Each structure stands twice: as C-alpha cells, then as structure tokens.
Amino acid sequence: MAECTHVADLSGDVTPSSTEGCTDCLAVGGRWVHLRECLGCGHVGCCDSSPARHASAHYAQTGHPVVQSFEPGESWRWCYVDKAIV
Template sequence: MTQSNNWHDPDLNMIRDVVAHTSDGCEGCLALGTRWEHLMLCLTCGYVGCSDGSPMRHARHHAERSGHPIVQSLHAGDNWRWCFVHDAQICTPYPATGARVVAPSLVPGPSDDLRHGLRIAKSQ
C-alpha cells in the first residue's frame, strides 16, 4: 500500500539519532557469508541490513523482530526511506524528526567484494 506524498507515517516517532553499526555491508549477510543487492539502515538503532531485493531480506527481518519500522536506503544517490509496517515509501522532503543519521554512502567494492554486491564506503 503505497501512500500519497502528503501522508504522515505514524511511525516517524521511532526515528532516532543513529550511527551505522558497520561500514562493511549487511550485518546478517556478513555473518552468514551470503550476498546482498541493496543496503538499508535502520533509523531506530543503526542496524545495516539488505533489502527485499536481496536473497536474505535482513532489513525486513530485523524490522519484524525488533519492531523498528523505518529504514533509509544506503545506496549512493538514493534519498528515500521505507516503513515496513505500512509498506510505504516516506517521500522527501522528510518531516522534521530531530534525528541525525550518520551513515557513509555506498561505492562499488573491489572485485574480491563482488560476491557481496555493493559495500559501504569507509568513513574518513
């Protein structure tokens, strides 16, 4: 159920100041040795998980287990957030939440990292 641009997601109050737990990729895929297609940042705790387009769908599983509903794309050039509870994109400009997100953007990894897809660029 995709909502209109003027819809106010009731889960926005779950967004916190977050720092990405890792800059190496999907936490679940790294632990299992599986690959990912797209990375998402949990805006409640900083968990980095793979999207629904990835085989393991760790971002969604994290949202279901933890009750943390909103993620932000970590793919370079993306500027969107998603609410798993409402299966809706949160359109920009984002409503003011007071939260600060610290997450590096994505860059293609070296050839030996291709089995994992893209990885997050290391922070300076």
C-alpha cells in the first residue's frame, strides 16, 4: 500500500475558522457530533456522523485532502484522497 503524500504538501500551521464549532452549522443553526479541521485552510467542519457532513463537503468543494480531529485530546489526521489515517 502506498503512503499518503498529501501530508508533505501541507504548508504548515493554519488558523481554525472557528473555535466555537462547525463554521457552517453555526451559520445556519445546525448541530454537529464531532469536528474536523482542514489542514489546507483551517476550515472547521462537522464529521460524517453529523447531519450535514460539512468537513466532507468542504473537501468535495475545495479538494483540500487532509483534515485533523478538532476534538480535545485527539491528534489524528485523515486523508480523503487515500481514505486513510495519516
């Protein structure tokens, strides 16, 4: 299995779009289960267990491939392209 090369393409630290919750859910009064931060631009979106799945929608719209958990105490990353924890 090939290793994910998308992590190496990340530019470095990004600023989260929100520290209060899913940026898109907050805008429309939605709710979320868990949060993910895009490591390409800092967009904070809700996970695929959330009703609106904003993190995946952000990937589909922008092509930014890597997110990390935005939950306290979690540090894992996910690559949408490789469908793998990286």
